[in-house]
Amino acid sequence: MTRRPVxxxxxxxxxxxxxxxxxxxxxxxxxxxxxxxxxxxxSGDKQAAPTGSVLANPLVVQVNDDQGNSVTGALVExxxxxxxxxxxxxxxxxxxxxxTTAVRLGTIGGLYEVSATTPGKSHPxxxxxxxxxxxxQQQLGSxxxxxxxxxxxxxxSSAAQVSNYDNLAVKPHAFTDGNTxxxxxxxxxxxxxxxxxxxxxxxxxxxPYGNTLSPTDVQAVIAYIRVMADPPYRPxxxxxxxx
Amino acid sequence: xxxxxxxxxSAWRALFGDTMRAFGIVSVILMLxxxxxxxxxxxxxxxxxxxxxxxxxxxxxxxxSLRRRFEPGIQQIWHPEIGVVDRCETCHEGLKEASLADVxxxxxxxxxxxxxxxxxxxxTICHRGQGAATTVEEAHYSKLAxxxxxxxxxxxxxxxxxxxxxxxxxxxxxxxGRQYLAQYGCVNCHMVKMPDGTVMKATDDxxxxxxxxxxxxxxxxxxxLKNPQAYAASATMPNYKLSDADASDLSAYLISSSKxxxxxxxxxxxxxxxxxxxxxxxxxxxxxxxxxCHAVQNAAGNLVGGDVGPELTRVGNKVKPxxxxxxxxxxxxxxxHTLMPHYRFTPQQVATLTxxxxxxxxxxxxxxxxxxxxxxxxIAHGRKLVAELGCAACHTINGVKKPDNFAPDLSxxxxxxxxxxxxxxxxxxxxxxxxxxxxxxxxxxxxxMKMPLLPLTDAQRESVTTALLALxxxxxxxxxxxxxxxxxxxxxxxxxxxxKLMADLACFSCHRINGHGSDLAPDLSLEGSAVQAxxxxxxxxxxxxxxxxxxxxxxxxxxxxxDRKTLTDYIMVAYQSPNIDPDKAPxxxxxxxxxxxxxxxxxxxxxxxxxxxxNTNTDKxxxxxxxxxxxxxxxxxxxxxxLKNPQALRPGTIEPNQNISDEDARxxxxxxxxxxxxxxxxxxx
Numbered sequence: 001m002t003r004r005p006v007x008x009x010x011x012x013x014x015x016x017x018x019x020x021x022x023x024x025x026x027x028x029x030x031x032x033x034x035x036x037x038x039x040x041x042x043s044g045d046k047q048a049a050p051t052g053s054v055l056a057n058p059l060v061v062q063v064n065d066d067q068g069n070s071v072t073g074a075l076v077e078x079x080x081x082x083x084x085x086x087x088x089x090x091x092x093x094x095x096x097x098x099x100t101t102a103v104r105l106g107t108i109g110g111l112y113e114v115s116a117t118t119p120g121k122s123h124p125x126x127x128x129x130x131x132x133x134x135x136x137q138q139q140l141g142s143x144x145x146x147x148x149x150x151x152x153x154x155x156x157s158s159a160a161q162v163s164n165y166d167n168l169a170v171k172p173h174a175f176t177d178g179n180t181x182x183x184x185x186x187x188x189x190x191x192x193x194x195x196x197x198x199x200x201x202x203x204x205x206x207x208p209y210g211n212t213l214s215p216t217d218v219q220a221v222i223a224y225i226r227v228m229a230d231p232p233y234r235p236x237x238x239x240x241x242x243x
Numbered sequence: 244x245x246x247x248x249x250x251x252x253s254a255w256r257a258l259f260g261d262t263m264r265a266f267g268i269v270s271v272i273l274m275l276x277x278x279x280x281x282x283x284x285x286x287x288x289x290x291x292x293x294x295x296x297x298x299x300x301x302x303x304x305x306x307x308s309l310r311r312r313f314e315p316g317i318q319q320i321w322h323p324e325i326g327v328v329d330r331c332e333t334c335h336e337g338l339k340e341a342s343l344a345d346v347x348x349x350x351x352x353x354x355x356x357x358x359x360x361x362x363x364x365x366x367t368i369c370h371r372g373q374g375a376a377t378t379v380e381e382a383h384y385s386k387l388a389x390x391x392x393x394x395x396x397x398x399x400x401x402x403x404x405x406x407x408x409x410x411x412x413x414x415x416x417x418x419x420g421r422q423y424l425a426q427y428g429c430v431n432c433h434m435v436k437m438p439d440g441t442v443m444k445a446t447d448d449x450x451x452x453x454x455x456x457x458x459x460x461x462x463x464x465x466x467x468l469k470n471p472q473a474y475a476a477s478a479t480m481p482n483y484k485l486s487d488a489d490a491s492d493l494s495a496y497l498i499s500s501s502k503x504x505x506x507x508x509x510x511x512x513x514x515x516x517x518x519x520x521x522x523x524x525x526x527x528x529x530x531x532x533x534x535x536c537h538a539v540q541n542a543a544g545n546l547v548g549g550d551v552g553p554e555l556t557r558v559g560n561k562v563k564p565x566x567x568x569x570x571x572x573x574x575x576x577x578x579x580h581t582l583m584p585h586y587r588f589t590p591q592q593v594a595t596l597t598x599x600x601x602x603x604x605x606x607x608x609x610x611x612x613x614x615x616x617x618x619x620x621x622i623a624h625g626r627k628l629v630a631e632l633g634c635a636a637c638h639t640i641n642g643v644k645k646p647d648n649f650a651p652d653l654s655x656x657x658x659x660x661x662x663x664x665x666x667x668x669x670x671x672x673x674x675x676x677x678x679x680x681x682x683x684x685x686x687x688x689x690x691x692m693k694m695p696l697l698p699l700t701d702a703q704r705e706s707v708t709t710a711l712l713a714l715x716x717x718x719x720x721x722x723x724x725x726x727x728x729x730x731x732x733x734x735x736x737x738x739x740x741x742x743k744l745m746a747d748l749a750c751f752s753c754h755r756i757n758g759h760g761s762d763l764a765p766d767l768s769l770e771g772s773a774v775q776a777x778x779x780x781x782x783x784x785x786x787x788x789x790x791x792x793x794x795x796x797x798x799x800x801x802x803x804x805x806d807r808k809t810l811t812d813y814i815m816v817a818y819q820s821p822n823i824d825p826d827k828a829p830x831x832x833x834x835x836x837x838x839x840x841x842x843x844x845x846x847x848x849x850x851x852x853x854x855x856x857x858n859t860n861t862d863k864x865x866x867x868x869x870x871x872x873x874x875x876x877x878x879x880x881x882x883x884x885x886l887k888n889p890q891a892l893r894p895g896t897i898e899p900n901q902n903i904s905d906e907d908a909r910x911x912x913x914x915x916x917x918x919x920x921x922x923x924x925x926x927x928x
Contacts, residue, residue: 050416052396054701107396108347109355135355140413148897151866152853162792167863168853196901204850211900212890216358220413223356 030092032119033073036063039118039127042098048132048228050139055103061116061127062097070097080114083107109135111232132227141224144217145175148209170203178229189222190215288378289317292334296351305342312340317377320365324722327365329374331382358413368717369402370394390661394712397705398675401657404713406721408439408729419703420710422446427479427697429707431637432650438718439728447479451578451639456501458566458577461617464494466609467561472698474561474608475554477538477546481695484686489628495617496625500641504577524599527592532798535763536582536752539603549795551582551752551763559604568597575747584749587801633693650694657715679708733758741813748800756818763795769892772820773881780811789868820884820892828880833913841914844907851911854898857918867898872920883912 044059063074076099078086083106091099105112112133117126134142145153153172155165165171173180181189188200194210197203209218226233259265284290293315300309318332334350337343338361343353354361367374372393376382383393394401400417410418421443424430428447435443455464466473468490471480485493528534533555538548540556548554558567569576571593574583588596617625629640633649656678664677667687680687682704685694699707735757737745745751751760754767770779784807786797802810845851854866857873873882884891886908889898903911 050397052399053416053705056702108352136413137356139415143412143415148899159794162865164792164854164865167865204848205853207850207853207899208901209899211888211902219356 030075030090032075032092034071035121036071036074036093036097036118037066037121037125038064038068039076039116039125040064041127041129044103045129045131046230048134048142049105051105051109051133051135052107053105055105055131058100058102059114059116059129059131060098060100061129063093063099063118064097072097074099074118077117078103078114079117081106081112084112084114086114103131105131105133107133109133109138110227130230134224134227137220137223138227139224140217141220141222144213144221145224148213149175149221152205168205170205172206175225175228176230178231178233181225181229182231182233186222189225190218193218193221289333292350293336296336299346299351300337303342309340309342320362320374322363322365325364325368325725326717326720327368327374329365329367330377331366331372331374333377334379367391368405369399392673395675398709398712401709401712401715404710405438405715405718406725407727408437408441409727410730416706416709417713420706420708423699423703423707424710427481427699428637429653429697432633434648434652434654435714436652436654437729438714438721439726441729441731445637447637448580448582449480449637452497452501453639453641454501454504454577456498457504458563459561460563461494461498461614462609462612463561464497465490465612465614468493474557476540476556477550477554478698481697483632483695491614492617492621492625493628493634494614494625495621496629497640499617499622500626500643502641524595524602527595528599530799531586531596532796535795535798549763551761555600555603557603557605557608559601560608562601564597564601567600568593571596571600582749582752584752584798584800585747586798589801631693632695653711654714655716655719657712658717675708675712678711679704682707732760735759737813737817739813741809741817744806744810753795753797764797766893767814768818769820769823771815771818772823772825773877773892775876775878776811776815778876779814780807783807783810791869792865822891823880823884825878825880828878829883829909829912831874831879831916833916837910837913838917839914841910841912844911845914848907849901849903849911857915870915871918874916874919877915879912879916882915883908886911 040062042060042062044055044057047055047057049055059078061076063071063076065071070093072093072095074093074097075090076093077090078101079089080086080103085104087102087104089101091101093099099116103114110133112131114129114131115126116129117124119125151161152164152168153175155163155174157163175181184192192200192202192206193213194208194215196208197206199208213221258268293313297310297313300306300313303309313336316333317330318336320327320329320332332338335352335354337346337351338354340353343351346352365374366372370393371391373382373390400414403411403414404417404421407414410421424435425443425446428445428449429435430443431445431447431449437443467480468483468485469487470482471478472482534548536549536551538546538550538554538556540554541547546554562570566577571586571588572590573585574581575585626642629635629643630646633646634640635643635645636649639645657674659674661672661674664674665688666672666677667680670676670680681694682697682699685692685696736742736759737756750756750767753764754760755762756767774782782797783800783802786799788796845857851857851870852862852864854864855868855870856862856864857870859869859871881892885898886901886903887905888900889896890900
């Protein structure tokens with residue numbers, strides 16, 4: 001019977017001890033002054049940039065507590081696959097609870113899953129963020145679609161580029177619409193871009209580009225649509241290793 | 244001693260005692276010697292990688308076809324005419340295997356799709372490194388003095404720039420880098436001779452300082468010199484990090500050397516300028532489309548407007564009202580070569596705009612600077628500084644000659660031997676790192692460094708580094724047949740009265756004609772074949788909106804009837820397409836059946852309404868120009884030729900070539916020619 005209070009005291013002391021010790025042992029040398037329980041994206045996710053380059057906008061995440069209020073001084077660590085660099089890789093949240101980092105993508109084109117982790121009250125909280133690296137062909141496709149396609153296919157308007165999406169009787173699909181495009185074969189995509197919508201029994205509002213864009217250019221646009229697809233595109237018929 | 248001798252002689256006897264034994268031993272030694280080369284091969288690094296590749300493909304579904312294409316031994320791409328001896332494929336076996344797209348471990352990754360076949364030019368031409376090497380260390384890293392290491396992937400576009408002097412669609416970073424070299428005035432001090440033999444020209448157009456005292460005060464010059472970006476965030480003038488005394492002396496010299504502009508004696512400000520209605524000024528600024536060229540910072544701190552002319556956020560802090568008034572009245576009297584058009588404003592409009600722009604000032608900017616009158620010593624020191632800093636390399640300054648070759652020639656900077664570079668302690672010893680660091684902070688490389696700090700972002704610096712790396716020794720020695728020359732401005736100038744008018748209106752600041760001018764607005768080289776003379780005259784009188792989605796618009800100049808006629812006549816005659824024959828044009832008036840057929844084709848087969856508005860009540864297409872009055876604007880021959888092949892008339896236009904048959908094009912031309920402006924239709928009725 002006498003042992004129980006002692007055991008409780010030991011447990012309590014260890015808990016306090018580890019609780020107090022935990023923040024000061026972060027690998028980055030930063031001293032967090034608070035912990036949060038949730039982490040959300042503020043801006044900078046789902047960007048696309050050429051391989052090896054820094055994303056145009058920094059990645060900003062926000063750490064919140066249980067009530068959803070922002071937490072200042074919480075540690076956020078960024079991790080990514082090999083080749084992805086963060087500047088800085090670990091940062092304390094600012095007065096509005098936000099942690100900002102510049103992301104340099106790796107040298108392989110494709111989808112990158114990066115993560116932001118904050119220690120949390122009881123266990124670390126991790127947020128997965130997707131960014132896209134464009135290889136040469138995909139970047140060429142990106143430039144071409146920006147000139148020829150995005151005015152109709154991108155519903156978002158900006159001051160520099162007003163979208164024509166709302167003016168069309170039949171709505172085109174945004175290039176991120178993986179549910180639609182992933183079902184189409186490369187041959188079908190080539191055909192609809194080169195010969196226009198009627199080639200696949202679709203709207204004539206999609207004009208033919210076969211006399212305007214070279215086959216290389218059209219392939220580049222298809223490569224861009226494939227890499228931007230959300231959910232990601234998996235080519236049918238690929239046989240993977242048995243490892 | 245004796246025992247050693249005995250030992251050797253007994254060993255000799257044991258090995259070569261009789262002829263048979265000697266023969267056997269010599270044979271064994273010979274065999275071992277012959278085995279050295281294959282053994283070295285077998286235990287080499289690349290052999291290990293080839294075995295690794297074979298082990299990897301064995302696990303895959305298409306192992307048999309991959310195995311069939313696998314070539315053992317040292318692989319080499321050899322192109323003596325471009326100096327390529329690349330053995331990279333010895334280890335990078337899977338470069339050409341499309342099915343290895345999911346492999347991420349090197350050296351077995353597939354090469355991304357690029358426009359050239361890999362065997363044609365080899366690897367080192369873009370990636371650098373040592374092509375002939377067969378070990379990882381020797382091939383990729385610079386261990387020996389003056390040896391090229393592998394180029395980081397983010398500068399890879401520099402490889403394209405060695406042959407392609409033109410702007411490729413697929414190399415945005417290289418194109419931007421070259422643009423910045425010209426735009427930020429790098430080439431005012433540095434010589435950059437492109438491999439095609441042309442010398443890169445600056446596009447930043449730094450103002451002449453010959454009459455600077457007319458324009459601004461010594462205090463403003465001082466504050467500007469201390470930090471140009473504090474006055475205008477978009478300023479391309481670099482920060483020289485001058486001390487107060489140096490900035491003060493420089494301003495003293497510039498003011499004292501300035502000569503008043505001849506004939507510029509009338510400095511009376513039109514009284515209306517002082518009590519001008521602020522909203523009238525803002526609307527005149529908007530109507531005149533000043534924002535096409537000039538930017539102003541909005542409340543959120545973002546720049547709104549173009550970057551052709553200087554930013555105007557704090558222009559009221561800078562210029563003298565009398566100068567501004569004279570400038571708006573006619574900018575060419577102060578600067579004969581300015582890109583700004585002579586707007587022909589009325590005196591009232593000049594006063595309104597002057598008042599509006601003078602109100603664009605920041606009360607916190609340069610308030611506590613009072614410099615008084617300059618002493619002779621200050622002026623003399625200022626003059627010395629102007630020469631030392633090379634101010635005259637960019638600006639025209641009275642009493643100081645433009646220096647020749649002020650900074651090192653950069654024409655072969657992309658192959659500068661590492662032995663000739665001075666690296667900072669702790670810096671990665673490669674050429675890209677050196678170039679990027681030098682641009683980022685020139686003063687770190689020594690106090691005597693004259694190169695100023697350019698206001699570039701990290702991404703812009705990476706672009707400039709890419710463009711500089713493209714200026715390699717290899718780019719100079721490329722065979723002529725591989726070189727794709729750049730597109731350069733021609734020296735085309737229209738002649739006569741129309742030419743004079745076009746220079747006065749600065750048409751070439753926005754339009755390009757016969758290869759001369761800017762690409763802000765449509766190319767007018769074929770305008771005489773495209774439009775109807777009457778429409779052109781009315782457009783010059785009052786430019787209405789043709790493309791509603793564009794923010795840049797043609798401004799309205801208060802042209803006299805005679806001037807408009809001169810311009811219209813000249814454009815209609817001089818800017819004709821040789822491929823459009825007006826005599827063979829489809830007729831402007833057509834039978835109703837053909838018109839109806841054209842309408843059907845327009846709306847259903849070719850669905851032109853997705854981008855164009857032919858009927859303002861039903862169509863909403865917002866990309867191409869509005870066609871509601873196209874019958875009064877364009878000539879039928881142009882419409883027909885355009886429908887047949889838009890890119891032939893305007894290269895790069897986004898309207899796709901739909902391969903329209905002659906018959907369909909004729910019917911649609913008939914339909915489009917019926918779309919007249921309301922006034923015209925009434926006239927007919």
